[in-house]
Amino acid sequence: MTTAVATEFETVIGLEVHCQLITRSKMFCGCSTAYSGAAPNTHVCPVCMGMPGVLPVINEQAIEYIAMTGLALNCHIAEFSKFDRKNYHYPDLMKGYQVSQYDLPVCKDGWLEIQVEGEAPRRIGITRVHMEEDTARLLHRVDAATGEGYSLVDVNRSGTPLMEIVSEPDMRTPAEARDYLVRLRQILRYIGVSDANMEEGNFRCDANVSLRPRGTAAFGTKVEIKNMNSFRAVHDALAFEEIRQAAVLREGGKIVQETRGWVDERQVTVSQRSKEEANDYRYFPEPDLPPLELSREFVERARARLPELPAARRERLLGLGLSEHEAATLTETRERAEYYDAVVAAIPGDRARAIKLGANWVLGEVGRWVNAAPGRTLAALPVTPAALAELIAMAESAAITGAVAKEVFEKMTESGESATVIVERAGLAQMGGSGELEGFVRKAIEANPKAAADFRSGKEAALNSLMGAVMKETRGRANPDAVRDLLRKELSE
């Protein structure tokens, strides 16, 4: 089926992402946005409740965040933009209109580069990024006594700054759409403007999807898909819709312009409303807010607050000689990338070696530690980059063996103590002197006469089990090269 779609039709996908900003206060009032887990209607005031007579005041931090987002997405930041009222009735909309931006958004005309594994990178156009406010939340209940449904309104979310990021219809496959979302989320988290967590609802995605005969330029009739609550859902809904639309077209049917909802349990989209039923939002300029004028200085301040972005970081690491996989994994989160950079900077000596060792450790032991417990993040690691670098340097200088280094790292994650302290206290310093090791080697040969005989009769591999015996006895502190030399010497005598 999918193959047929791919050869006969071309899929055209555009995405609209709504993303909550992690400002301290709400978009137009002083209420805290830290309502997650709070009792309903405890983070509210007359303004976000839409009481008669209230007025909005723009949250400057939100504007700085949207400017940072626009810059990170290569957008033009408008010197002059304005807010508009979007009018519609719904019980979660406290004022009966949403303060949004219609024709003059803060950011427009940007792009985001995506790269689906195994394919060439592609630029996806960003049409616009605009600022608006989130709605309240409705909780649907059923009266246990009467069986009747009713709804409760939790106003905590009302007025939370919300950014809408609209892409051009530049994506061609569900995989591209997913990659776009993954990279967009990564950028938003890097620049620290949003938690961008789809499952928690602070990063929501609607998709517009249409099909056209391959090789033609005109767009087909588009369908809007809503209610997708994970990246997987976006991917699956688009994949379903490709097939559904292809089937309609193949039978000579017409695609109806409509909004469809993704039903995850059934893995299908279902029609929600047609174009005829669509709202006329009657946008007009918000008279309670003067136009938003952003000075060059404001935009430059926002730019100065941007960290090195994931794409640039990846490029830099590739330039240092790391593999695609290493570069991508090390830069997956800003936390990890910065940790890695700090570790490398703190490792003394040869740079190329430090880059490689740092990558091995951060992707190896550090990654294992983070993954060992659900919800664990790098921020909780008690080992500072400098401490890890010290450990790496000790292993590198043969003060301790590789095996011991791992053991020390584990102790460091438990106690937060430095490698030097742990090594000294536990006597884990590498045994490299032949006098110190000879006893262990002889003991191993005596304890393993068969292996010794095998080696003497020419079985090179038998040396490994003797090595293992020595390492076990020395609890890994022995220098493997020295042990190997001593074994050969003893066994050849």
Add this chain to the structure above:
Amino acid sequence: MMAEAWRLTAHEAHERLRARELSSVELTRSVLERIEAVEPKVNAYITRTPELALEQAREADARFASGTATPLTGIPVAVKDLIVTKGVRTTAGSRILENFIPPYDSHVYEQLRRAGAVMVGKANMDEFAMGSSTEHSAYGVSHNPWNLDLVPGGSSGGSAAAVAAGEALVSLGSDTGGSIRQPASLTGMVGFDPTYGRVSRFGIVAFGSSLDQVGPIGRDVEDVATMLDCISGHDPRDSTSNPEPLPDLRAYLGQDVRGMKIGVPREYFIAGMEPGVKDRIDEALKLFEELGCEVDTSLSLPSTEHALAVYYIIAPSEASANLARYDGVKYGFSDRTGASMWENMEQTRAGGFGNEVKRRIMLGTYALSAGYYDAYYLKAQKVRTVINREFQAAFEKYDVIVTPTSPTVAFPIGAKVDDPFAMYLNDVYTLPASVAGLPGLSLPCGLSEGLPVGLQIIGNFFDEGRILRAAYAFESALGWSNRLPDLA
């Protein structure tokens, strides 16, 4: 205690309070008794607050004792019922807010409280300030104290009637297209609509957000200057509030007006203006000349006639959004007899709003609809700019512009209520300044057939001082101030 203390102007009362010849409690009691006596005839209030008033009066007397009194401390004030007052029902003249007790205070009420003023009640008004007669109040019409069969004007008719009837010494109204100036004119009071942005709209139930402005009504020019001084100034909670510091408005009172240039736009002298009104205005212009002003009647503001159309597109458009929040879900009147949530919302709005409000919601919704926006809303905004430019050009030549406030004196209750367009025409002289956001003051300039005629003085943006200077000089020369009708 003096008899009939309710007859005093605020500044007269202040002198007596300061001299301890009168206490605020005595003054407030005098006003409350007056309310008891005449309110059945006038209906200036939707909600009366006698207990609160006496409590505030006692606080005021304590301030006089401790030397922290201001010119408004202890002065009984009426507050238009769209000004949000914490703990005191605020209806905006609408059934849909019949039981709404606000959990917060408006900026202007905070300012009054800070000054130590005494609130005696919430004044009647046309529902959501939509009207020119208070006949569109859900709480009954207010009557003009000069003749109880006539309207007091509107929408701040209750605020004007209360001051004229002795039921408050001064009041706060709000002006969107003439709602302070026109009722002041029809009741022989002084009403001042300041520059848009001069007074914070925080806590003012919104009608037309780009036009709404709170201002005072009083019995003479000095009292409205004092009130405006109190309520003006920057408020960070209103993003359209002007951050400029306010000059001391009272300093303009008594300044010489010789050489002041007065423009009189000929477009304001139209058919429909009553002869008695025209006579009083002509006399007023002569008086300005006698005072040494240069009066030029050749001024032309050609777009004047379009102000009405502009206003009746922009104000209803904004109102259609501003009134969307009244759905019966959160506060106020709620009809829950419907079969569904949507039905309940519709029934709440159908039963909670009056006809004039519904008419304007329809107008505004239509003007903003897809396919009509450019022809109506956008066009209106462009014409608004043209009107603005004409005023700006005029202010390069003139200090102030003088016009009649209303083409008529007070008209009978019921005369225009069924003819919306005739009612809208009553604001034809006040709409242009509103549309431009300019300050305008109305003060009495005599009687026509026994009823007050109002003179409007329009100034440039944030030039309230010059308006007060002209108004005070005129008032002094005419010898008309604090003239209260005989209600007996």
